[in-house]
Amino acid sequence: MATYIGIKGINIPTVSSDPANPIAGQVWYNTGSSTLKGYGAQGTAAWASGGNLNTGRYSQGGAGVGTAGLIFGGLPSAKTETESYDGSSWTEVADLNTGRSWLEGAGTQTAALAIGGTVPADTAITEKWNGTSWAEVGDLNTARQRMGSCGITTAALVAGGGVEPPVAATAITETYNGTAWAEVGDLNTARVNAAGAAKGTTTAALIFGGGPPSLAITESYDGSTWTEVGDLGTARYMQGGAGTQTGALTFGGTPPAGGTTVNTESFNGTAWTEVANLATARKSMGASGSATDAFAGGGSEPPAYNATEEWLIPDATKTFTAS
Secondary structure (H helix, E strand, O other): OOOHHHHHOOOOOEEOOOOOOOOOOOEEEEOOOOEEEEEEEOOOOEEEEOOOOOOOOEOOEEEEEOOEEEEEOOEOOOOOOEEEEOOOOEEEEOOOOOOOEOOEEEEOOOOEEEEOOEOOOEOOOEEEEOOOOEEEOOOOOOOOEOOEEEEEOOEEEEEOOEEOOOOEEEOOEEEEOOOOEEEEOOOOOOEEOOEEOOOOEOOEEEEEOOEOOOEOOEEEEOOOOEEEEOOOOOOEEOOEEEEEOOEEEEEOOEOOOOOOOOOEEEEOOOOEEEEOOOOOOOOOOEEEEOOOEEEEEEEOOOOOEEEEEEEEOOEEEEEEOOO
């Protein structure tokens, strides 16, 4: 059986009162109340204001999570600027080699992919971020923009997207193995501006929404074929996406009536449920993360926003009981 000291390398301290400023993951035994307690994420997630981007933009790529994010490219103009987020403020880091917009992102703050987009013509270029600089790697088989994406630098997926001229919706899916892209099974419904579960994998992916017109269709991928699952409660395109195939999040975007929405929905692997709304309606944002730690940066097409919102479950003290 695993023990706390075996996992953490320390004993559970005994104290007469709760620590004044506990940190996430801290555990202690309170002799005053004769209870075992810990501190960490619990309760209901909600959006909170974060630090502003240095360069306001929309249609950019995003990677990472709400406390360690990355944004790159975007409009107005085909931007090369890349910014890194520490959960509080954005810092400009090394530029993309090829400025572009309507591109997709995958991966983490220190190991990301910038995929496709428009320069302004559709491009197949893929660049890899190592935490310090970008380098070109294997191109997509089909140059396109406005795809849905998920994964990491050694196992990424893009699906759908538009091919110019004009921006015609496709159902094409490609997976990346760290070296090259390969075409796999098509989506059932062709679409542009869909969102993906950013932390999904090439064998357990989720793509949802898209358009135009606004779609509610969600499709799940098992590494071979796509299957339609529960529809979004609010159809939309140009929305943000985060999470995994069994725990996803979508937020903002353009609903059927047009404009932008603040609506946020959570997916449990079967159905979508409305949860806490964004503070500011937006679309075409940089977004990534998990179902419990995500960000929405910039967006709104045009004007270009620089505001960031973070989706987090708050930390709190919890008393452990035997069951």
